[in-house]
Amino acid sequence: MKNCVIVEDEFTAQEVAKHLAVKYGDLNILGTFDNAEDALKFINKNETVDIVFLDIHLPDMSGFSFLENLTSTPKVVLVTSDKNLALTAYNFDLVVDYLVKPLQKDRFIEAINQC
Amino acid sequence: MNCIIVDDQDSARLVVRQLCEGIKDLDIIEEFSSAIEAIKFLNQQSVDVIFLDIHMPGFSGFDFVQTLKSPAQIVLITADKDLAIEAYEYESISDYLVKPITQERFNKSMNKVKNKLHRTSMMQHGGSSSDLIGNDLYINIDRRLTKLKFDDILFIKAKGDYIDVKTHKEMYVVHSTLKKIKDKLPDNIFLQTHRSYIINFTKIIDIEDNSVLIEKNVIPISRSNRPELIRRLNLL
Numbered sequence: 001m002k003n004c005v006i007v008e009d010e011f012t013a014q015e016v017a018k019h020l021a022v023k024y025g026d027l028n029i030l031g032t033f034d035n036a037e038d039a040l041k042f043i044n045k046n047e048t049v050d051i052v053f054l055d056i057h058l059p060d061m062s063g064f065s066f067l068e069n070l071t072s073t074p075k076v077v078l079v080t081s082d083k084n085l086a087l088t089a090y091n092f093d094l095v096v097d098y099l100v101k102p103l104q105k106d107r108f109i110e111a112i113n114q115c
Numbered sequence: 116m117n118c119i120i121v122d123d124q125d126s127a128r129l130v131v132r133q134l135c136e137g138i139k140d141l142d143i144i145e146e147f148s149s150a151i152e153a154i155k156f157l158n159q160q161s162v163d164v165i166f167l168d169i170h171m172p173g174f175s176g177f178d179f180v181q182t183l184k185s186p187a188q189i190v191l192i193t194a195d196k197d198l199a200i201e202a203y204e205y206e207s208i209s210d211y212l213v214k215p216i217t218q219e220r221f222n223k224s225m226n227k228v229k230n231k232l233h234r235t236s237m238m239q240h241g242g243s244s245s246d247l248i249g250n251d252l253y254i255n256i257d258r259r260l261t262k263l264k265f266d267d268i269l270f271i272k273a274k275g276d277y278i279d280v281k282t283h284k285e286m287y288v289v290h291s292t293l294k295k296i297k298d299k300l301p302d303n304i305f306l307q308t309h310r311s312y313i314i315n316f317t318k319i320i321d322i323e324d325n326s327v328l329i330e331k332n333v334i335p336i337s338r339s340n341r342p343e344l345i346r347r348l349n350l351l
Binding site (some may be wrong): 086 | 196199200202203206210211212213220223226230
């Protein structure tokens with residue numbers, strides 16, 4: 001079973017991601033964070049994180065700055081309502097997929113299968 | 116790695132060719148000015164990487180990707196910045212490069228492709244983990260998927276970016292990590308005894324304080340992994 005972390009500041013989106021991860025992804029959720037700083041601290045000292053679901057627009061920093069500050073190498077699935085950052089996302093090797101909110105079950109499963 | 120270039124413009128193909136020349140182990144085996152020609156070719160022969168233009172007359176890059184049966188990794192090359200979101204819909208698309216492309220960005224892209232190819236090259240017989248687990252593992256040796264029976268594997272040793280897979284007769288060197296292979300092995304017969312070793316514990320001959328003997332190989336046991344090993348033994 002893979003371990004994941006959800007980094008998302010919107011409560012509803014967080015709940016949806018949790019639900020999909022457990023029900024369809026067969027994932028173990030190690031933590032849920034509503035800000036980048038706490039999430040970074042946790043992931044950087046926790047080698048067992050396999051997948052990070054990451055919102056691009058976080059209150060304290062952008063998802064891309066977040067990726068630059070990661071010292072470990074989990075697979076990252078970006079989750080956002082902003083369609084215009086996919087090109088930038090291709091510059092980051094850790095990013096395996098880019099999902100546009102609202103999250104769709106089938107598309108979410110496809111993303112996890114690539115992790 | 117071998118690749119093909121699919122672009123209707125001669126000058127665009129030239130640019131990609133020049134970028135490819137900067138990559139040591141990348142061979143261009145063919146170039147195509149039409150997507151249809153490329154599809155015909157790919158029905159006969161498989162390649163590792165396809166450099167693909169999105170906007171081509173008649174048959175777009177995305178049409179091409181949908182038609183493709185080959186497991187190749189696709190790198191889109193385009194002047195159009197607005198289709199990246201659509202590109203994420205296709206698992207086979209590894210990267211999206213916008214012209215003009217620097218050699219640096221191209222190199223990075225090729226590293227990404229290599230990693231993806233290595234990742235897909237080691238797969239377990241029987242498909243996804245929720246399916247029935249088979250009795251064997253396929254490893255990629257010189258682009259050949261070689262079948263290993265779990266029961267033939269003695270132990271696996273980590274060595275930088277590679278792992279050594281030791282069987283009774285052979286030693287295979289595979290580009291992978293211990294963590295990845297561990298996920299593929301059934302844990303009823305395999306056990307990690309050390310940061311760098313996973314053993315098939317049905318092959319153990321004897322156990323000393325901090326090492327275990329398998330055939331003629333002495334494998335270390337770390338202090339933290341020892342209790343788990345002892346627990347799994349049928350101990351008198």
